[in-house]
Amino acid sequence: MTTANKVKSNPSKSKLGIDVKDLKVHYDTPDGVVKAVDGVSFSLRQGERMALVGESGSGKSTLAMALMRLTRAPGRIAGGQVIVGGRDMLDLDEEEMRLQRLNEVALVPQGAMNSLNPVMKIKNQLLDGLYDHQVSGDEKMSKEQQVEIVEKLLIAVDLVPSVAEMYPHELSGGMKQRVAIAIATSMEPRVIVADEPTSALDVVVQRNVMQTLGRLQEGLHASIILIGHDMGLVAQFSDHVGVMYAGRLVEVGPVKTVFKSPKHPYTRLLIKSLPTLSNKKDFIGIPGLPATLLNLPEGCAFCLRIGKTNPNVIPWVNVAKDHFIQDCKNCSSYGK
Amino acid sequence: MTFRDILASIYTNYVFRRFLFFLLIIWIASTAIFLIPRLSGQDPVKEKLLLEAQRGGHMQAGLEEMAAEYSRKFGLDKPLIVQYGNYMADLVRFDFGPSIAYFPKSVNSLIGDSVIWTFGLLAVCTFIAFFVGTIAGALLGWPKSPNFLQYIFMPILTLAAIPYYLLALVLIYIFAFNLDWFPLFGGYAVATLPEWSFRFTFDVIHHAILPASSIVLASLGFWALGMRGMMVTNQGEDFMIAAEAKGLRSIRLFFNYAVRNAVLPQTTALALSLGTVFTGSVLVEVIFRYPGLGNTLYQAIKLNDFFVIRGMIFIVIVTLGLATFIIDVTYPLLDPRVSYKKGS
Numbered sequence: 246m247t248t249a250n251k252v253k254s255n256p257s258k259s260k261l262g263i264d265v266k267d268l269k270v271h272y273d274t275p276d277g278v279v280k281a282v283d284g285v286s287f288s289l290r291q292g293e294r295m296a297l298v299g300e301s302g303s304g305k306s307t308l309a310m311a312l313m314r315l316t317r318a319p320g321r322i323a324g325g326q327v328i329v330g331g332r333d334m335l336d337l338d339e340e341e342m343r344l345q346r347l348n349e350v351a352l353v354p355q356g357a358m359n360s361l362n363p364v365m366k367i368k369n370q371l372l373d374g375l376y377d378h379q380v381s382g383d384e385k386m387s388k389e390q391q392v393e394i395v396e397k398l399l400i401a402v403d404l405v406p407s408v409a410e411m412y413p414h415e416l417s418g419g420m421k422q423r424v425a426i427a428i429a430t431s432m433e434p435r436v437i438v439a440d441e442p443t444s445a446l447d448v449v450v451q452r453n454v455m456q457t458l459g460r461l462q463e464g465l466h467a468s469i470i471l472i473g474h475d476m477g478l479v480a481q482f483s484d485h486v487g488v489m490y491a492g493r494l495v496e497v498g499p500v501k502t503v504f505k506s507p508k509h510p511y512t513r514l515l516i517k518s519l520p521t522l523s524n525k526k527d528f529i530g531i532p533g534l535p536a537t538l539l540n541l542p543e544g545c546a547f548c549l550r551i552g553k554t555n556p557n558v559i560p561w562v563n564v565a566k567d568h569f570i571q572d573c574k575n576c577s578s579y580g581k
Numbered sequence: 582m583t584f585r586d587i588l589a590s591i592y593t594n595y596v597f598r599r600f601l602f603f604l605l606i607i608w609i610a611s612t613a614i615f616l617i618p619r620l621s622g623q624d625p626v627k628e629k630l631l632l633e634a635q636r637g638g639h640m641q642a643g644l645e646e647m648a649a650e651y652s653r654k655f656g657l658d659k660p661l662i663v664q665y666g667n668y669m670a671d672l673v674r675f676d677f678g679p680s681i682a683y684f685p686k687s688v689n690s691l692i693g694d695s696v697i698w699t700f701g702l703l704a705v706c707t708f709i710a711f712f713v714g715t716i717a718g719a720l721l722g723w724p725k726s727p728n729f730l731q732y733i734f735m736p737i738l739t740l741a742a743i744p745y746y747l748l749a750l751v752l753i754y755i756f757a758f759n760l761d762w763f764p765l766f767g768g769y770a771v772a773t774l775p776e777w778s779f780r781f782t783f784d785v786i787h788h789a790i791l792p793a794s795s796i797v798l799a800s801l802g803f804w805a806l807g808m809r810g811m812m813v814t815n816q817g818e819d820f821m822i823a824a825e826a827k828g829l830r831s832i833r834l835f836f837n838y839a840v841r842n843a844v845l846p847q848t849t850a851l852a853l854s855l856g857t858v859f860t861g862s863v864l865v866e867v868i869f870r871y872p873g874l875g876n877t878l879y880q881a882i883k884l885n886d887f888f889v890i891r892g893m894i895f896i897v898i899v900t901l902g903l904a905t906f907i908i909d910v911t912y913p914l915l916d917p918r919v920s921y922k923k924g925s
């Protein structure tokens with residue numbers, strides 16, 4: 246495809262896809278600082294899939310935007326590192342960062358219903374990202390090349406080539422999301438961030454679109470961060486799961502391990518609250534209200550929710566291979 | 582038939598339907614203009630003539646002749662339906678009858694004399710204000726714009742809060758009265774007659790600058806604020822965030838994504854504003870004694886010149902209808918979501 250134009254920094258030197266270290270994103274509001282992402286660390290190898298789950302307001306979208314370095318005022322990235330391809334993206338200048346987007350890190354946006362430019366034909370929305378990443382000195386694409394690329398991208402996401410000439414309003418929600426996936430994968434990025442990519446679609450379409458996304462990601466051997474409030478769905482398509490609570494990752498581990506023996510009390514409650522075929526009737530909610538992220542105390546926010554206090558800084562504990570939790574043994578038996 | 586042909590035929594159909602709608606509006610409006618004065622039970626012609634007769638002024642001599650002319654022309658003795666038929670027949674031929682105040686001059690020639698002045702002044706001013714204001718608003722509503730633009734454009738925006746006739750008075754006071762850079766009033770120097778010459782053209786432009794400035798300055802803010810608002814709204818749209826995530830160049834984000842979408846409501850407003858181009862600035866024309874339609878209308882109202890007023894109202898309706906028709910026909914080309922579908 247456009248590989249001729251691509252400048253992949255540090256090509257496949259490490260197997261590491263993305264390495265996030267102590268990332269902090271704060272919103273400066275009139276009422277104080279909202280620590281929406283507060284010291285999040287995780288890493289993914291190439292080709293790995295991580296589901297990021299947590300209640301609404303736990304900071305998932307804020308994290309996703311920070312991974313693209315698209316945090317907007319009143320938000321700001323208050324610290325940490327996002328290392329992709331051996332470079333900390335938070336250190337790049339604006340133009341370098343622009344070139345990283347789509348080429349190294351790509352976004353499949355939330356609410357794909359409106360994520361396409363309503364007055365632009367699909368083919369142009371597939372191509373303009375490629376144009377703006379062409380290394381200077383490269384001649385423009387020929388008409389035949391354009392048609393060929395667009396057709397290839399559309400077929401890869403199971404759309405017919407005639408979609409190229411259509412406008413977004415002529416497509417169904419699922420088709421629009423497929424176009425969004427085609428755009429996100431058009432430059433074969435190293436990392437894909439998908440923020441609730443199917444939340445606006447009905448269940449059958451959700452599954453199909455997820456399969457397409459998964460197939461492409463596998464083909465590209467890209468790392469993918471799959472955000473969803475529906476733990477059941479995203480976990481099915483992932484090999485790792487990260488659980489977020491009040492701006493913090495409280496547990497990260499392989500999907501199977503976490504589901505079989507969740508270690509953090511919040512994860513336990515989250516899993517218990519999932520509706521299953523056997524216990525539809527006695528649905529267990531999570532007690533209390535989600536934490537407000539304003540002026541959060543140091544230490545564990547979840548303790549406050551379950552009526553305890555714990556002012557200590559919570560250690561990050563490795564409980565098994567690739568399996569980490571925030572744990573201070575204060576209430577780890579809660580919800581068992 | 583190819584896909585293109587089908588589209589084309591739907592389009593022509595759509596245009597045709599819109600045109601019928603345009604004619605319908607004009608017909609309803611003209612009927613209203615015909616009926617409303619008659620519902621009031623008063624006859625503006627008779628009243629005007631009576632008033633002049635009572636004054637016993639210089640019009641006395643032509644009074645009988647005029648009354649006869651009107652009775653004959655409008656068949657005021659005939660049944661309403663016949664009067665209506667005659668009225669519509671006149672309208673179709675764009676014949677608005679004679680002026681009362683300037684009898685026997687026709688309404689057509691009165692309007693014809695002034696229309697070019699108004700159209701020249703206002704159409705040009707509207708376009709200038711639209712383009713400058715829209716560009717200013719686009720830059721003001723763009724987060725990556727350099728800060729100094731705020732300092733340049735913000736004072737201009739505050740002018741939007743000042744009524745244009747006040748602005749006109751201020752401009753006259755400063756630039757015509759105090760500095761004497763521009764003439765105080767008129768469309769051209771008093772001693773000259775309109776002709777196509779370099780000198781006359783220069784004179785016209787010299788006379789037009791102050792009225793044009795007051796119209797442009799006063800309406801600039803309207804366009805700029807509207808555009809800025811749309812730019813800011815668009816900034817929060819999903820498609821703008823997604824576009825930024827594509828790593829597009831700022832210039833493409835600005836033009837093809839932000840401006841392209843923000844300008845849609847602006848064009849609708851432009852067409853509507855052009856629809857009122859003939860009467861939109863009566864006050865400016867009056868203040869500058871500009872020989873345009875607004876001034877003619879003002880004089881007609883002062884002199885109770887019913888047929889001139891009626892002719893003007895008709896022209897306003899036709900231009901507004903035409904402007905709406907033009908939006909309807911061109912808007913689908915700008916916004917693919919509004920399609921040439923049946924019934925739309």
Ligand SMILES: Nc1ncnc2c1ncn2[C@@H]1O[C@H](COP(=O)(O)OP(=O)(O)O)[C@@H](O)[C@H]1O
Pocket residue numbers: 272274279281299300301302303304305306307308318319320538
């Ligand atoms: N623009 C903003 N200004 C202030 N606070 C914000 C803003 N956007 C998000 N937040 C706060 O950040 C927290 C995380 O939001 P978000 O990342 O959207 O969560 P999620 O995607 O998990 O639902 C929320 O509690 C919200 O109050």
Ligand code: SF4
Pocket residue numbers: 509510511545546547548555559571572573574575576577
């Ligand atoms: S107090 Fe400790 S064990 Fe309990 S929820 Fe908080 S971090 Fe976990």
Ligand SMILES: [Mg+2]
Pocket residue numbers: 305306307355
């Ligand atoms: Mg979200």
